Every structure is written in structure tokens, then in C-alpha cells.
Amino acid sequence: NLYKCDKLKYINANIAVLDCGDGKSKADTDSLKEILCNKLKNCIKEKRTVLLPVPKYGRGLELVCMLEAIEESIHIYVDSMIYQQIKVSDEQWHTHQIQRQIRHLSHWFREPAIIVVSDAQLSSVRNQRFADKFIELGGHIVFTGHIYKNTYADFLFNNGNAQLFQYPVHMNYHQARTVCSDNQFEKVVLFHSANIISDKSQLTECVSVKDTLEI
Secondary structure, eight states, rough: OOOOOOOOOOOOEEEEEETTTTTTOOHHHHHHHHHHHHHHHHHHHOOOEEEEEOSSHHHHHHHHHTTTSSSSSSSEOHHHHHHHHHTOOOTTSSSOOOOOOOOOGOOOOOSSEEEEEEEETTOOOHHHHHHHHHHTTEEEEESSSSOOTTTTTHHHHTTTEEEEEOOOOOOOOHHHHHHHHEEEEEEEESSSSOSSSOOSSSSEEOOTTTOOOOO
């Protein structure tokens, strides 16, 4: 939705390494985004502040772009990492220039808002304390990607203090097969998926994130 990409069609390759991070999931991209959007809109109607922890790079800016379409009266705050990325957005790389006013987190005064912080697992002590205070104030924490075990994100989620609404950034197996049908790949390697996929009629290998591939 944000980054300019060349179309992956009609390409001949000896080997293709395809992200299949969503594994066997059958949820389509649009429905996942709609579910997340509706969740945020409901929080806004309830006058609740939402905290969105995201990775330093990647879906953070995409989420900010998505938030532009949400009710204009709600303020959007981001931390320094995301704020800097917005300021240096480049037409050469991005399909969309963020038009809405995005405020720095330091200017938040506890009014209902959407807050984006670049710490997907809430690894830093500072963000952990911020999240705890956030919960005390009646805020709502929403994770939008994979929650790693034994992290603070995992702790909050397992104790009912946060929810998970997936924002799609990876292909699933069905989408990977569609890419294969649009191209000519002699050998295909799926990666970034914990699932073992037995039906590989068009896909010849499946590796996990921890595996290494030698060519």
C-alpha cells in the first residue's frame, strides 16, 4: 500500500525464494485490514486511546497511512523513529505521501488518540513502563503482528491486557502459489513460515526461518 514495487509477473528464474509468513492462513488481505480498522474505530467511539506497537521498519508507516482514513477528529501520535520516517518519505520509494497531521508522542496529553510506537515486542523498559501506565489509564493495546514468546508483548497478551489483530504483510500459501502460476520458476523455496506444508505441487522446498539455504 505504501512502497513502490515492480510487478512480479512473467519472470523466468532458476530459483525463487518466496515469503510465506502467513503459512496456511486462508484470511485474505482486505478482510484482515477491515477487521483491524473496525477495531480501531470502535475504540475511538468509546473514547479510548489505542497503543499500536510496531517494528522499527515496515508495517508502521503502512498503518499510519491506513489511519489517515479513520475519523479526522482523532489525533495520531508516533514516536521519534516513526516520526522521522514520515518526515523523510520519498516519492521515489513511496506511492503515497502522508497528508494528515501526525504528531510527535511528546505532545500527547492523555486525550483519546491512536499512538504508534516502534517496538513491536515492547522490549525496552521505557516502553514497558509506558504500556503499564497506558493500561492504568484505560487505554487499549493492539498488536498487529507476530508476538514472540517470553517477551513483554507475550506477557501482556497472555494476561488479557492486549489483543492481536493481524495486519497482513506476508503471503500465505495460496498467494505464493498464485505468484508461481504467474511466473516460470524452476525451483521455489518458501521461508518465514513455521508451518510445514505438505501440498507442494508447484513448490519444491519449504524451509523455516532458522534454516540456511546454500546455492
